[in-house]
Amino acid sequence: MTDTVKYVLDEEAIPKSWYNIIADLPEPPAPVIHPGTGQPIGPDDLAPLFPMALIGQEVSGEREIEIPDPVREIYRQWRPSPLHRARRLEAALDTPARIYYKYEGVSPAGSHKPNTAVAQAFFNKEDGTKRLSTETGAGQWGSALAFAGALFGLPVDVYMVKVSYQQKPYRRALMETYGARCVASPSEETNCGRAILESDPDSTGSLGIAISEAVEVAATNDDTKYSLGSVLNHVLLHQTVIGQEAITQFGLADDYPDIVVGCAGGGSNFAGCAFPFIGEMLRGGNKAQFIAAEPASCPTMTEGRYAYDFGDTGKLTPLVKMHTLGSSFVPPGIHAGGLRYHGMSPLVSQLVASGHIEPRAYGQLECFDAAVQFARAEGIVPAPESSHAVRAVFKAAEACKAEGKSKAILFNLSGHGHFDMQAYTEYFAGNLVDQPFDAAKMDAALAEVPEVAAE
Numbered sequence: 001m002t003d004t005v006k007y008v009l010d011e012e013a014i015p016k017s018w019y020n021i022i023a024d025l026p027e028p029p030a031p032v033i034h035p036g037t038g039q040p041i042g043p044d045d046l047a048p049l050f051p052m053a054l055i056g057q058e059v060s061g062e063r064e065i066e067i068p069d070p071v072r073e074i075y076r077q078w079r080p081s082p083l084h085r086a087r088r089l090e091a092a093l094d095t096p097a098r099i100y101y102k103y104e105g106v107s108p109a110g111s112h113k114p115n116t117a118v119a120q121a122f123f124n125k126e127d128g129t130k131r132l133s134t135e136t137g138a139g140q141w142g143s144a145l146a147f148a149g150a151l152f153g154l155p156v157d158v159y160m161v162k163v164s165y166q167q168k169p170y171r172r173a174l175m176e177t178y179g180a181r182c183v184a185s186p187s188e189e190t191n192c193g194r195a196i197l198e199s200d201p202d203s204t205g206s207l208g209i210a211i212s213e214a215v216e217v218a219a220t221n222d223d224t225k226y227s228l229g230s231v232l233n234h235v236l237l238h239q240t241v242i243g244q245e246a247i248t249q250f251g252l253a254d255d256y257p258d259i260v261v262g263c264a265g266g267g268s269n270f271a272g273c274a275f276p277f278i279g280e281m282l283r284g285g286n287k288a289q290f291i292a293a294e295p296a297s298c299p300t301m302t303e304g305r306y307a308y309d310f311g312d313t314g315k316l317t318p319l320v321k322m323h324t325l326g327s328s329f330v331p332p333g334i335h336a337g338g339l340r341y342h343g344m345s346p347l348v349s350q351l352v353a354s355g356h357i358e359p360r361a362y363g364q365l366e367c368f369d370a371a372v373q374f375a376r377a378e379g380i381v382p383a384p385e386s387s388h389a390v391r392a393v394f395k396a397a398e399a400c401k402a403e404g405k406s407k408a409i410l411f412n413l414s415g416h417g418h419f420d421m422q423a424y425t426e427y428f429a430g431n432l433v434d435q436p437f438d439a440a441k442m443d444a445a446l447a448e449v450p451e452v453a454a455e
């Protein structure tokens with residue numbers, strides 16, 4: 001008998017509902033605050049930006065939220081995604097650990113992001129939205145929403161962080177292939193973009209800036225709504241198909257993870273994989289350790305402050321309580337563009353603060369090093385973002401070896417790196433450096449964080 005290396009489920013095993021961790025949290029989430037009034041916001045405050053169905057999901061306390069049939073129908077193209085047992089990697093690392101990975105690179109856009117892009121496009125279409133505006137870092141989210149927009153006949157405007165626009169021209173080509181319009185951010189198209197360019201004509205851009213541009217476009221155009229690829233409760237909710245499927249697949253494997261790992265930029269793929277497992281633990285079931293991996297040059301959870309802050313650089317969004325480096329902090333231009341965000345999902349932040357999730361920070365060189373070893377053992381080239389999870393898994397597997405313990409480690413391989421090969425080329429050429437974290441810049445940005453009474 002050969003050892004199993006892949007756990008595949010039938011289409012019927014695609015979850016019928018998304019899992020909402022708010023129902024199981026020990027403490028209710030901190031309210032979202034209106035920056036003008038200092039009071040909690042209501043659904044009407046968000047109505048210019050999002051359709052009501054998504055606003056309802058954002059504030060829902062229901063444990064299960066039904067996945068509409070047309071969304072499940074589209075999920076069938078790539079879901080359930082496979083769970084792999086990384087036996088060759090285990091052998092290469094000579095570790096007693098049992099390493100599993102859930103592979104989200106099988107989606108058309110190559111990452112987990114279509115899980116929410118399809119849902120968001122569906123609810124917008126239902127609500128009569130005529131156009132979507134959004135931001136993208138490395139281009140993964142922009143291409144996911146462009147794909148979803150194409151399926152529902154919704155035009156999509158994507159503000160792409162300038163450094164990534166230059167580093168990843170094929171991502172832009174992919175968005176345009178799906179029919180989206182892609183603009184380098186900061187751009188001349190918005191007040192916010194023009195203001196940044198005036199003070200810093202060479203700005204490399206950041207997710208915080210690109211979000212401001214996309215929000216401004218939606219707020220000032222009646223027929224346009226805004227779509228966010230991470231951070232918000234409803235985005236994390238849509239990603240929970242990952243962890244729910246993984247729980248079923250671990251049943252097939254007759255195993256259960258001792259450690260669950262994911263990379264975290266805004267927290268959506270990590271939460272999508274981990275929250276269904278954390279939910280089991282919070283309801284008194286199986287326990288595990290949860291590790292969220294972030295870049296050492298943008299160390300939101302490990303170095304940032306847990307405080308109310310804006311989600312964007314232009315200070316257009318409501319205030320959310322999260323780990324933050326300060327909304328004006330512009331992270332260095334590392335290749336894991338999807339992890340270059342000053343904040344973190346409020347739900348992930350709350351669980352970091354309560355000790356349920358352990359954050360770890362890694363430099364980009366050690367991450368690429370781990371990703372290359374992973375590719376040579378398993379054949380899949382991880383996205384630079386995902387390489388942070390791979391690095392964390394290597395650390396955990398090394399610890400198992402040192403302790404002589406066989407633990408089961410699950411990580412979410414959030415996407416493939418086929419559009420990021422320039423980053424690998426530079427890594428092999430020795431051109432990549434570990435961009436140091438500038439604590440003084442963070443302190444300056446944190447000095448601007450507003451005082452909020454609700455804290």
Ligand SMILES: *Cc1c(COP(=O)(O)O)cnc(C)c1O
Nearest residue numbers: 140230265266267268269338415
């Ligand atoms: C966008 C992206 C991330 C980071 O976003 P999260 O919301 O933290 O998941 C990670 N991996 C890949 C492949 C991405 O495209």
